[in-house]
Amino acid sequence: MNDVMSLGVHRLWKDTLLRVMSPRPGQRLLDVAGGTGDIAFRFLDYVSSRPEQTDPSRQRDISSKYYYCASEERAGGGLASGQEPSSRAVVCDINKEMLKVGKRKAASLGLAATGLSWVVGDAEELPFDDDQFDVYTVAFGIRNVTHVDRALREALRVLKPGGRFMCLEFGKVTNPLLARLYDAYSFQMIPVLGEVIAGDWKSYQYLVESIRRFPDQETFKCMVEDAGFSRVQYRNLTGGVVALHSGFKL
Ligand SMILES: C[S@@+](CC[C@H](N)C(=O)[O-])C[C@H]1O[C@@H](n2cnc3c(N)ncnc32)[C@H](O)[C@@H]1O
Numbered sequence: 001m002n003d004v005m006s007l008g009v010h011r012l013w014k015d016t017l018l019r020v021m022s023p024r025p026g027q028r029l030l031d032v033a034g035g036t037g038d039i040a041f042r043f044l045d046y047v048s049s050r051p052e053q054t055d056p057s058r059q060r061d062i063s064s065k066y067y068y069c070a071s072e073e074r075a076g077g078g079l080a081s082g083q084e085p086s087s088r089a090v091v092c093d094i095n096k097e098m099l100k101v102g103k104r105k106a107a108s109l110g111l112a113a114t115g116l117s118w119v120v121g122d123a124e125e126l127p128f129d130d131d132q133f134d135v136y137t138v139a140f141g142i143r144n145v146t147h148v149d150r151a152l153r154e155a156l157r158v159l160k161p162g163g164r165f166m167c168l169e170f171g172k173v174t175n176p177l178l179a180r181l182y183d184a185y186s187f188q189m190i191p192v193l194g195e196v197i198a199g200d201w202k203s204y205q206y207l208v209e210s211i212r213r214f215p216d217q218e219t220f221k222c223m224v225e226d227a228g229f230s231r232v233q234y235r236n237l238t239g240g241v242v243a244l245h246s247g248f249k250l
Pocket residue numbers: 002032033034035036037038092093094095098121122123124138139140141144145146
């Protein structure tokens with residue numbers, strides 16, 4: 001559905017997130033609401049390919065293939081509080097079924113079981129100790145969280161000092177012409193696609209409405225600052241259809 005609804009563009013938005021993050025080997029990622037594994041796979045791929053990046057002819061298109069991932073099931077559903085995360089990327093989602101989707105994707109890609117953990121957990125009450133991760137990401141997930149302020153405070157708590165918060169979320173389109181086209185597509189096409197492909201009009205109607213209810217880019221920037229992050233900024237992607245917010249725990 002992500003591919004159909006965004007005409008595949010969600011892959012480019014996720015690639016942009018990784019390019020801006022530019023992670024280094026040895027860094028630890030927590031991807032919250034990350035059930036599909038899309039961000040974690042890209043992170044591990046990016047990190048693994050980093051030593052080759054001095055030779056442009058050997059650079060890989062990170063959207064085309066995932067080289068590293070794993071389905072490392074942990075007892076009790078994940079990483080317990082007080083336990084040092086051994087993996088380089090931890091995918092955390094409140095929905096076990098979504099994590100299964102990510103795991104199946106990893107398995108279907110035939111990838112080895114290293115570097116990745118799958119953890120059931122709520123963004124508002126993360127099952128991790130303080131100061132654990134170098135990067136916290138949430139892609140198209142924070143909109144679904146009941147108390148966004150709590151989720152942001154949790155992000156700050158689990159990041160190491162100097163760690164980075166990055167959020168991909170739908171935003172407000174500023175160009176009036178694009179906004180009109182986007183509205184027409186959202187309200188007239190997305191629920192229809194939801195019905196035809198997933199047999200679920202209501203959920204996709206809700207999706208469109210929840211996008212409209214989510215705070216605009218400037219308001220969300222203030223919320224990230226209020227949670228305690230520094231050097232908060234955002235960039236609009238595809239004319240503001242999506243925004244990438246970033247901030248640091250200093
Ligand atoms: C639209 S999906 C995004 C999945 C993935 N990040 C991506 O971009 O492909 C939203 C995800 O948020 C998860 N979610 C909703 N509320 C959550 C919460 N309170 N804590 C953690 N995950 C949550 C859902 O289970 C779902 O997997």
